[in-house]
Amino acid sequence: MTSRSRKPVGSREVRPDRGIPEATIARLPIYLRALTGLADRGVTSASSEELAGAAGVNSAKLRKDLSYLGTYGTRGVGYEVSYLRYQIAREIGLTQDWNVVIVGIGNLGLALAKYSGFASRGFCVAALIDTDPSRYGEKVAGLEITPLDQLDRVVAECSISIGVIATPANNAQNVCDRLVAAGVSSILNFAPIVLNVPEGVDVRKVDLSIELQILAYHEQRKANSVVDLEAGAL
Amino acid sequence: MTSRSRKPVGSREVRPDRGIPEATIARLPIYLRALTGLADRGVTSASSEELAGAAGVNSAKLRKDLSYLGTYGTRGVGYEVSYLRYQIAREIGLTQDWNVVIVGIGNLGLALAKYSGFASRGFCVAALIDTDPSRYGEKVAGLEITPLDQLDRVVAECSISIGVIATPANNAQNVCDRLVAAGVSSILNFAPIVLNVPEGVDVRKVDLSIELQILAYHEQRKANSVVDLEAGAL
DNA sequence: CATTGTGAAGTGATTCACAGCA
DNA sequence: TGCTGTGAATCACTTCACAATG
Incomplete structure (x- = not known):
């Protein structure tokens, strides 16, 4: 597991290491949303594959992300929806309003x-x-x-x-x-x-x-590549 | 899909297009905004340092980003605001509405x-x-x-x-x-x-x-580290 | 035996540091 | 001289692939 030297030496470990990557943190709310959706539909358990599908990411990334929080899954089975949901909510700090x-x-x-x-x-x-x-x-x-x-x-x-x-x-x-x-x-x-x-x-x-401009950039490129194709440019 | 508006045909020597990193594309609109702001204030020329300040990034990143578009600066001087602004707008696809x-x-x-x-x-x-x-x-x-x-x-x-x-x-x-x-x-x-x-x-x-939840996560961590300090945990 | 958790490898983005140029 | 443009180094994130395991 982890053991990088963050702070200048701790005399002891305070909680299971707070080195969660920023990219992971930005996805935790998405997982939370996905889990809430599953719970609402009565789903009580889900594999990383299913969860990843609901969150729009791939399963390896989801598992890696969750591994930073702790080991909340069950090998061969998957994740208990409500339990995992609670753990993520707690991690984000949503036990309070x-x-x-x-x-x-x-x-x-x-x-x-x-x-x-x-x-x-x-x-x-x-x-x-x-x-x-x-x-x-x-x-x-x-x-x-x-x-x-x-x-x-x-x-x-x-x-x-x-x-x-x-x-x-x-x-x-x-x-x-x-x-x-x-x-x-x-x-x-x-x-x-x-x-x-x-x-x-x-x-x-x-x-x-800015969001629209980023879309416009890609939109423009799609339009241009159509032009390229029509011109036999490739 | 309509829209074509391409550059004056393609016997240009270097096509600077292919392969602009996604992270760079996401920042081009920010640079555009910053340049517009400078232009509005009557600034006609700016160094990468100044531009980067206005855009909230560091200057190395800004220069690297701009280098994907072409060489629009002048060594020893900086960038001409309106010219660079136009080049970025064109790259994003904002020559049309x-x-x-x-x-x-x-x-x-x-x-x-x-x-x-x-x-x-x-x-x-x-x-x-x-x-x-x-x-x-x-x-x-x-x-x-x-x-x-x-x-x-x-x-x-x-x-x-x-x-x-x-x-x-x-x-x-x-x-x-x-x-x-x-x-x-x-x-x-x-x-x-x-x-x-x-x-x-x-x-x-x-x-x-989700944006608020990401803030909440960091907010919680700040609150916790205050607690840690007060408890003398470090 | 299906699925997690995770080292290792791979990919992409950022930063450094300096050569090259006006 | 001062600042850009950019390879090389570093850092961060993703994906692979498989051993560990309920």
């Missing part, structure tokens, strides 16, 4: 605030922040839109550690700074800019135009 | 339909599709919501090759199949399921809960 603040209640922020899927996946939208005074007090999904300058209070009161930025690009860095100052240390950024954050703060970004 | 259809005009679909940022980035939302008859004909951002069974016609009429799925999970595979049947070969999927598509169709997925 996480409170989230959404900043920027425009079209996208509104959609996120109303999205019902977060609750079942371990997240609770606990506060909505905007900077437009005309919207203060407006209720969305049972929550009042609150001014940005109350961020510190709201973050503290609700024990919020995850912030979602859904503002236009020109406000995003400012909002980000305010979130960090308020104590938020994980940020999901929808604004199309690179955020600067201090050490210790995690940022993940979702830029829809 | 891409028509996009959004399927599922719920909260998220609505937000996407209204989002003004697509236009400036090479995309035009050309059609909105839903399955709820009570919404047929409703106008959003100047477009009528159209029934799913008119997808084929709409895709053909508007030469659409990119589809966005913003439906609930239970409709998504069906919608996906319909899109593919209609001739769409690139799909951006917001539904929290794994889509099955035939060879040659590209899918990119955005799952907001």
